[in-house]
Amino acid sequence: MALVKNKQIIQDSWHHLTAEQTSLANTIVSLDYWQQNKQALILSKQPFGLKVSGDLPAESFSEALKHVSLIAIEFPVFSDGRGYSLAKTLRDKYRFTKEIRAIGDVLPDQAFYLSRVGFDSLELKSDLSAKLAIEKLADFSVYYQKDSVSQ
Amino acid sequence: MYLYNELDQTLVNERVEQYRDQTKRFLNGELTEEQFRPLRLMNGLYIQTHAPMLRINIPYGLLSSKQLRMLAQISRQYDKDYVHFTTRQNVQFNWPALEQVPDILADLASVQMHSIQSSGNCIRNITSDPLAGVCADEIEDPRPYCEIIRQWSTLHPEFSYLPRKFKIAISGSPQDRAVTQVHDIGLHMKKDTDGNIGFEVLVGGGLGRTPVIGQTIADFIAEADILSYLDAILRTYNRYGRRDNKYKARIKILVRETGLEAFKAQVDAEWKDSKGGELTLDAAAIERVKAFFIAPNYSVSDDKQLNSDLEKSGAFRQWFKQNTREHKQTGYRVVSLSLKSPHRPPGDVTFDQLQLIANLADQYNLGQARSTHDQNLAFTDVKTEDLFSLWQQLNEHQLATANIGTITDMICCPGLDFCSLANASSIDIAQGITETFTDSAIETGSLKLKMSGCMNGCGHHSIGEIGILGVDKKGEQWYQLTLGGSDTHETKLGERLGRAIAKDDVISTVKDIVNTYKQHRNDDEKFATTFKRIGIQPFKDKVYGTR
Numbered sequence: 001m002a003l004v005k006n007k008q009i010i011q012d013s014w015h016h017l018t019a020e021q022t023s024l025a026n027t028i029v030s031l032d033y034w035q036q037n038k039q040a041l042i043l044s045k046q047p048f049g050l051k052v053s054g055d056l057p058a059e060s061f062s063e064a065l066k067h068v069s070l071i072a073i074e075f076p077v078f079s080d081g082r083g084y085s086l087a088k089t090l091r092d093k094y095r096f097t098k099e100i101r102a103i104g105d106v107l108p109d110q111a112f113y114l115s116r117v118g119f120d121s122l123e124l125k126s127d128l129s130a131k132l133a134i135e136k137l138a139d140f141s142v143y144y145q146k147d148s149v150s151q
Numbered sequence: 152m153y154l155y156n157e158l159d160q161t162l163v164n165e166r167v168e169q170y171r172d173q174t175k176r177f178l179n180g181e182l183t184e185e186q187f188r189p190l191r192l193m194n195g196l197y198i199q200t201h202a203p204m205l206r207i208n209i210p211y212g213l214l215s216s217k218q219l220r221m222l223a224q225i226s227r228q229y230d231k232d233y234v235h236f237t238t239r240q241n242v243q244f245n246w247p248a249l250e251q252v253p254d255i256l257a258d259l260a261s262v263q264m265h266s267i268q269s270s271g272n273c274i275r276n277i278t279s280d281p282l283a284g285v286c287a288d289e290i291e292d293p294r295p296y297c298e299i300i301r302q303w304s305t306l307h308p309e310f311s312y313l314p315r316k317f318k319i320a321i322s323g324s325p326q327d328r329a330v331t332q333v334h335d336i337g338l339h340m341k342k343d344t345d346g347n348i349g350f351e352v353l354v355g356g357g358l359g360r361t362p363v364i365g366q367t368i369a370d371f372i373a374e375a376d377i378l379s380y381l382d383a384i385l386r387t388y389n390r391y392g393r394r395d396n397k398y399k400a401r402i403k404i405l406v407r408e409t410g411l412e413a414f415k416a417q418v419d420a421e422w423k424d425s426k427g428g429e430l431t432l433d434a435a436a437i438e439r440v441k442a443f444f445i446a447p448n449y450s451v452s453d454d455k456q457l458n459s460d461l462e463k464s465g466a467f468r469q470w471f472k473q474n475t476r477e478h479k480q481t482g483y484r485v486v487s488l489s490l491k492s493p494h495r496p497p498g499d500v501t502f503d504q505l506q507l508i509a510n511l512a513d514q515y516n517l518g519q520a521r522s523t524h525d526q527n528l529a530f531t532d533v534k535t536e537d538l539f540s541l542w543q544q545l546n547e548h549q550l551a552t553a554n555i556g557t558i559t560d561m562i563c564c565p566g567l568d569f570c571s572l573a574n575a576s577s578i579d580i581a582q583g584i585t586e587t588f589t590d591s592a593i594e595t596g597s598l599k600l601k602m603s604g605c606m607n608g609c610g611h612h613s614i615g616e617i618g619i620l621g622v623d624k625k626g627e628q629w630y631q632l633t634l635g636g637s638d639t640h641e642t643k644l645g646e647r648l649g650r651a652i653a654k655d656d657v658i659s660t661v662k663d664i665v666n667t668y669k670q671h672r673n674d675d676e677k678f679a680t681t682f683k684r685i686g687i688q689p690f691k692d693k694v695y696g697t698r
Contacts, residue, residue: 055390057390078186079189080394081272081311081313081314081389082389082390082394084309084311084312084389085309086390088309088386093424107186109173109186109190112308113309114308116308117308136169139165139168139169140165140166140306141161142158142162142165143308144158144302144305144306145303145308146429
């Protein structure tokens with residue numbers, strides 16, 4: 001895995017929740033975990049992230065938005081465009097300003113569109129893919145639509 | 152017509168380079184076929200039976216003579232000296248080499264053309280009335296709005312991985328000449344009681360395996376709000392459209408399964424947040440685009456020359472009656488260039504013809520031509536005094552077949568000859584029909600025959616007055632006929648005639664249908680009227696009674 005943010009490959013400061021971990025700091029938890037451990041997560045005062053599937057309506061986890069520092073939207077297959085609308089909705093409707101990350105089946109050729117609907121970090125399969133994704137972010141110097149407002 | 156500014160040109164140029172890189176990586180093996188597929192499709196490139204097929208957008212059917220010459224040149228340099236016009240006003244090359252497509256796109260970009268989103272699960276070419284701006288019954292010229300929506304939908308970051316393709320058509324007249332009712336979204340321009348411009352919005356129409364007529368989702372959306380309203384529909388569709396089965400993924404299925412009222416409520420909930428926001432069109436933005444579509448300075452003239460020309464030649468009279476239409480300006484006519492001559496498949500145009508059309512467009516039609524959804528071309532601003540000379544030249548090049556609106560002016564998909572989806576051939580059936588009816592087409596009257604080689608319905612068979620659908624039965628080609636469909640403002644799906652017909656019997660069956668109509672029609676009654684009056688039974692009796 002390689003993470004692209006601000007047009008660079010960076011070391012990921014986040015990790016996904018595992019069974020053996022003791023601190024919840026910088027952990028990305030599942031929606032189930034959030035729902036079952038809301039109070040603990042909020043009281044811990046540690047930054048945490050939430051992983052959601054691209055097909056989820058934003059309403060189903062909107063109460064978490066003011067607590068989380070990162071939303072990771074998972075693409076089951078690259079051709080499933082629901083995650084794009086979800087990110088756009090989080091930015092425009094919910095004014096979510098923290099990190100939105102694309103995870104799952106994310107292809108370098110999608111980097112440009114993903115960044116424009118509000119994703120600011122992309123998890124790619126390899127360093128090679130990540131390098132290509134950075135190149136692809138510069139495919140267009142112009143476009144017609146306005147970008148998401150909260151980026 | 153609209154002319155690119157620096158932004159438009161840069162965007163298209165950068166798209167060419169993007170696609171060049173994608174093609175290179177695919178050929179190097181860095182992209183799998185599965186990964187390359189949506190990328191090439193979003194550039195209009197299909198893999199067909201014999202070769203790739205490249206579909207080029209003609210935005211709402213408008214072409215300049217320069218663009219026509221470029222299409223001709225590409226057909227010569229990269230293809231087999233002909234092109235094919237489609238039912239969505241686009242044009243297709245049937246024999247390009249995959250590795251040469253980036254060069255073709257670069258040539259197209261040099262004349263402000265592209266293939267962006269001419270295929271794939273995204274918003275396709277915006278289509279419209281080929282008579283926009285020149286017909287007498289127009290409420291408002293739809294072309295500026297087509298262009299605004301074209302720009303908004305081009306390389307749309309959010310709506311490029313939709314559940315399925317998405318087609319939008321706009322009509323500015325009560326007479327719908329853009330088959331808006333069988334589009335994912337159909338827009339009908341209208342004015343409210345205060346004269347404000349807006350749109351009636353239809354949603355969920357479509358042909359294919361499950362043909363559906365679009366339903367009105369909003370009676371009036373003001374022009375300022377049209378993009379935010381479209382955005383709300385698209386987002387609702389992108390979120391909730393089915394992705395588990397590609398045959399159930401079009402918005403028509405979502406609307407049907409959700410119910411129109413519930414779907415409308417979802418759209419309204421989405422729109423509530425975005426209405427009045429960044430997508431709102433201000434008057435200046437609309438005016439800026441409208442400036443490209445101002446009517447030319449028509450000269451004041453009468454039909455004196457025309458009237459004397461009409462005296463001279465019966466063949467010219469016949470062509471004039473059949474292939475030209477009223478123009479809002481006295482002294483002008485709209486001319487259809489029939490691409491349905493007996494000499495080639497419906498919608499095909501050769502290199503020589505394209506060159507000629509470009510020259511004639513310069514000479515007689517302000518340097519422009521238009522493509523129509525029924526796979527013909529049109530010159531929309533011809534002085535009546537020029538008609539005779541135009542006709543003579545068109546006639547010499549097999550572009551003046553006097554058959555517009557008749558049975559030989561049929562819509563037809565490429566079928567089994569080219570398409571890897573097809574179950575049956577359509578071009579040879581079309582040839583048979585043309586041979587059989589060429590001499591009697593005019594006398595038979597207005598009769599729309601539409602034919603598809605498979606149930607995907609590219610040939611619009613479901614809305615043909617006579618519809619022919621190719622089906623595969625245990626490896627044999629059979630044809631399912633429907634009657635009484637309509638592609639007008641009162642769009643209707645045809646009724647099934649009965650069991651499928653063997654290939655060898657299709658032409659004689661069409662003959663039986665035409666003869667039954669002729670036998671029952673009162674005076675010059677149209678097929679649709681006769682069919683409504685007598686129903687399908689007499690046709691069934693004639694066709695199946697003898698078999």
